Amino acid sequence: MNRDMSYSAVMNRKNEIMKKAIGIDYSLFESGGISFDYERMMREAGYSLEEIQRIQSSTGVGNTPILELRNITALARKCAPKGKGARIFIKDEAANPSGSFKARRAANAVYHAKKLGYKGVIAATSGNYGAAVASQAAMAGLKCIIVQECYDSKMVGQPEILEKQRVCEAYGAEVVQLSVGPELFYTFLRLLEETGYFNASLYTPFGIAGVETLGYELVMQFREKLGKDPDKVLITHAGGGNVTGTARGIIKAGAYKVEVVGASVDLSGLHMASDKDFNRKSFTTGHTGFGIPFATWPDRADVPRNAARPLRYLDRYLIVKQGEVFFVTEALSVLEGIERGPAGNTSLTAAFALAQEMDEDQTIVVQETEYTGAGKHPMPQISFAKQNGIEVLFGDPDEEIPGKNIVFPDEPSKIKIRDFDLNKAKASYIKNAINNYGKTEISRNDFDFLIKDAKSDEEFALSVLTELGVKIS
Numbered sequence: 001m002n003r004d005m006s007y008s009a010v011m012n013r014k015n016e017i018m019k020k021a022i023g024i025d026y027s028l029f030e031s032g033g034i035s036f037d038y039e040r041m042m043r044e045a046g047y048s049l050e051e052i053q054r055i056q057s058s059t060g061v062g063n064t065p066i067l068e069l070r071n072i073t074a075l076a077r078k079c080a081p082k083g084k085g086a087r088i089f090i091k092d093e094a095a096n097p098s099g100s101f102k103a104r105r106a107a108n109a110v111y112h113a114k115k116l117g118y119k120g121v122i123a124a125t126s127g128n129y130g131a132a133v134a135s136q137a138a139m140a141g142l143k144c145i146i147v148q149e150c151y152d153s154k155m156v157g158q159p160e161i162l163e164k165q166r167v168c169e170a171y172g173a174e175v176v177q178l179s180v181g182p183e184l185f186y187t188f189l190r191l192l193e194e195t196g197y198f199n200a201s202l203y204t205p206f207g208i209a210g211v212e213t214l215g216y217e218l219v220m221q222f223r224e225k226l227g228k229d230p231d232k233v234l235i236t237h238a239g240g241g242n243v244t245g246t247a248r249g250i251i252k253a254g255a256y257k258v259e260v261v262g263a264s265v266d267l268s269g270l271h272m273a274s275d276k277d278f279n280r281k282s283f284t285t286g287h288t289g290f291g292i293p294f295a296t297w298p299d300r301a302d303v304p305r306n307a308a309r310p311l312r313y314l315d316r317y318l319i320v321k322q323g324e325v326f327f328v329t330e331a332l333s334v335l336e337g338i339e340r341g342p343a344g345n346t347s348l349t350a351a352f353a354l355a356q357e358m359d360e361d362q363t364i365v366v367q368e369t370e371y372t373g374a375g376k377h378p379m380p381q382i383s384f385a386k387q388n389g390i391e392v393l394f395g396d397p398d399e400e401i402p403g404k405n406i407v408f409p410d411e412p413s414k415i416k417i418r419d420f421d422l423n424k425a426k427a428s429y430i431k432n433a434i435n436n437y438g439k440t441e442i443s444r445n446d447f448d449f450l451i452k453d454a455k456s457d458e459e460f461a462l463s464v465l466t467e468l469g470v471k472i473s
Contacts, residue, residue, distance in 0.1 A: 010186055013189070017189050017193050018199065021122075021198060022201065023116050024205070028044075031443075031446075033437070034439065034449060034450065038453075041305065046209035056104060061107045062096070063217065069335075070336075072331060072332065073355065075331070075352075075412055076088065076352050076355045084356055086231065086362040088351050089222070089230070089365045090338075090366040091366065091368060099131070100128035100132060100370040100371060102129040102131075103132045104214055105211060105241065107132075107210060108206045108207060108209060109136075110137050111136075112206050113142060118142070118196070118198035119197065120137070122200065124188040126150065127164060127285045130168045130175075133146065137172075138172050143174075147187055147191065148161065149178050149181075152179060153179055158278075159374070159381055160343070160376050163373050163375025165177065176191070181273065201303050202239055202301075203308050207307065208244050209245065211241060211249065214368075215247060215251075215253065230255075230365040231259065231363050232354065233259070233261065234348070234367060235260065235262050236263055236286040237263060237291045238286045240294045244313055247313035259315045260313050260316075261315060263318045263349070263351075265288065265319075269401070271289075277403060280385075282384075283325070283342070283346075286346040294308070296428035296429045297429065297432040298311075311453060311455055316422070318354065318419060323397050323407040323408040325343075325349045340372055341373070342372075342381065343376075344370030345369070347368065352412075357417065390406060391404065393405055393408065395410055396410075396414055397409050429453065433450060439470060440471070442465075443473055447461065
């Protein structure tokens with residue numbers, strides 16, 4: 001039977017396509033309103049921690065080392081008041097087979113696809129996840145298609161994205177290259193329908209559960225190394241899976257007092273789907289263009305119910321500047337002899353500033369690093385920025401304007417903490433939930449769900465609902 005493949009027709013079939021491509025009936029966990037049984041979904045559609053550890057170990061994923069950054073800690077202490085300057089550690093996720101923490105998600109997703117009898121997997125991503133899926137698919141003997149936004153309308157691509165495209169192809173994946181715009185999700189759906197392949201989404205329960213091993217490992221290794229839990233864990237925040245999975249793993253390790261801190265690069269004012277802005281951002285992930293929208297409306301994802309719910313787990317959310325991240329990336333190489341990709345150093349940049357607020361006997365673990373390579377190295381990214389008319393300066397990073405300039409700090413003391421107001425994000429999330437479901441009245445069950453999803457309390461949630469004129473039945 002010939003099916004209508006127009007944009008509107010395919011988009012109208014998205015729930016049907018997704019159900020076949022994931023193998024999860026999300027209606028089993030839904031109540032008919034805003035709420036759904038999140039923990040039941042994670043429990044029944046995911047895997048236990050022990051199962052995931054076994055799956056990941058079979059392909060060489062996980063058990064990455066924790067390294068203390070003594071020289072960067074010493075530099076932070078030079079900038080800090082007397083007695084301040086927490087010890088900084090990194091969990092070196094670049095040691096995974098494809099060079100990033102996303103191998104943990106991919107190992108689980110590909111294993112699940114093979115278990116269910118799918119012949120291949122598809123992922124829509126221009127990031128490290130594409131390389132991770134391609135790598136794991138190669139090990140499992142499955143076909144793999146990666147759908148990427150690679151170019152602007154003039155067919156100009158960012159060095160970092162083109163590097164990831166090359167890596168995916170090196171692992172044997174077919175890479176479907178697109179220009180920026182709405183055709184990404186449409187093409188993704190068409191390919192899922194035409195091939196019958198598995199949707200290796202970033203946002204399924206088994207994908208998020210794959211990251212739980214990271215948080216669990218981190219705590220157990222730290223206890224073995226120092227005999228205690230870390231005080232804070234810094235996590236680069238984009239779509240929310242990194243925060244969610246790591247935090248859940250920390251909880252499963254019983255480390256209830258560890259503060260979970262997210263960090264994103266400030267790309268405010270640059271629209272993620274804009275052809276004009278596409279090549280004016282030097283960071284393709286870990287930035288506010290993903291971090292804030294996904295925190296305030298997680299179900300914008302390519303699955304009916306996103307298993308990444310970052311607001312449930314964030315205790316604090318910090319914003320850093322592009323120039324600061326490039327500076328810290330260079331410091332990591334020069335001071336510690338560790339060369340890693342800039343995007344993975346977003347949380348390290350935040351940790352450098354945050355450590356200066358903390359006592360010397362306290363500890364921070366930066367939860368991830370990522371591999372570097374030809375297009376992911378700072379130099380091609382900075383050169384590309386200059387080619388696009390972006391001024392590169394030394395001075396005060398607070399003067400940086402995304403899309404217009406990149407300001408390197410002219411001294412390390414100018415790397416600062418900038419808190420994003422989590423209450424603002426929580427209020428936006430509740431408003432989005434009400435507006436997107438068209439509610440003027442919600443059940444007590446929905447109300448309780450919103451409180452949990454926003455890590456809030458009754459008084460705060462009620463004040464937002466009152467502002468919207470929404471009643472609780």
